[in-house]
Amino acid sequence: MDQNKIPQATAKRLPLYYRFLNNLQHQGKTRVSSKELSDAVKVDSATIRRDFSYFGALGKKGYGYNVEYLLGFFRKTLDQDELTEVALIGVGNLGTAFLHYNFVKNNNTKIMMAFDTDPDKIGTEIGGVPIYHIDELEEKINGVKVAILTIPASEADSVTERLVSEGITGILNFTPARITVPDHIRVHHIDLAVELQALVYFLKHYPLDKND
Numbered sequence: 001m002d003q004n005k006i007p008q009a010t011a012k013r014l015p016l017y018y019r020f021l022n023n024l025q026h027q028g029k030t031r032v033s034s035k036e037l038s039d040a041v042k043v044d045s046a047t048i049r050r051d052f053s054y055f056g057a058l059g060k061k062g063y064g065y066n067v068e069y070l071l072g073f074f075r076k077t078l079d080q081d082e083l084t085e086v087a088l089i090g091v092g093n094l095g096t097a098f099l100h101y102n103f104v105k106n107n108n109t110k111i112m113m114a115f116d117t118d119p120d121k122i123g124t125e126i127g128g129v130p131i132y133h134i135d136e137l138e139e140k141i142n143g144v145k146v147a148i149l150t151i152p153a154s155e156a157d158s159v160t161e162r163l164v165s166e167g168i169t170g171i172l173n174f175t176p177a178r179i180t181v182p183d184h185i186r187v188h189h190i191d192l193a194v195e196l197q198a199l200v201y202f203l204k205h206y207p208l209d210k211n212d
């Protein structure tokens with residue numbers, strides 16, 4: 001089906017499903033039930049069934065889902081074969097952690113370069129990723145389309161402007177700044193404080209039953 005028709009909430013869960021199914025395939029498993037999937041990825045089975053129905057994967061009673069079929073679909077949808085190169089801006093507490101992590105479980109995204117202003121960091125590497133001075137952005141960025149912002153909020157606007165001029169199309173913004181970008185650029189804001197607050201709210205108002 002046309003992948004543009006998949007609801008965004010479903011699309012966001014695809015990498016989660018993909019990772020689990022990939023592990024299953026490595027273990028030689030050919031099918032999986034929605035209950036098994038649900039236990040592993042912590043998404044309720046009704047949601048999983050609805051998600052999967054969007055791309056024509058209908059589980060059979062007593063059989064479950066065909067792992068190979070699902071993986072084929074996810075690979076196509078998530079462009080697993082195509083590596084998306086990422087630039088990280090700001091190698092402080094958060095940025096350093098990301099460089100060490102570098103999405104090793106995701107084989108379709110990789111931080112290729114990082115930028116900072118701290119002379120002690122320039123010219124070094126973390127997790128094999130070179131760190132350049134932010135003044136070298138235009139020279140080094142070399143067609144990279146996705147950037148992660150882990151700089152102080154006060155720097156976000158000016159750095160974003162430069163990234164946009166260099167043709168960046170997606171920004172994962174960890175700074176509290178609400179950056180403004182042209183319409184064709186996608187910005188995802190990630191705010192741990194908001195996520196934590198939401199969790200506490202849900203715990204308080206929608207406590208999960210132990211038997212759920």
Ligand SMILES: NC(=O)c1ccc[n+]([C@@H]2O[C@H](COP(=O)([O-])OP(=O)(O)OC[C@H]3O[C@@H](n4cnc5c(N)ncnc54)[C@H](O)[C@@H]3O)[C@@H](O)[C@H]2O)c1
Nearest residue numbers: 090091092093094116117134150151152153174175190192
């Ligand atoms: N979203 C979250 O949940 C979350 C959690 C913690 C921190 N943050 C935010 O993420 C950002 C980074 O936090 P941190 O704790 O890693 O901060 P930090 O001070 O440890 O790191 C910031 C890094 O950016 C570098 N820097 C400063 N100006 C720059 C510029 N113009 N270009 C490139 N690099 C530059 C600094 O040298 C430093 O290495 C902050 O905006 C912070 O508020 C967000």
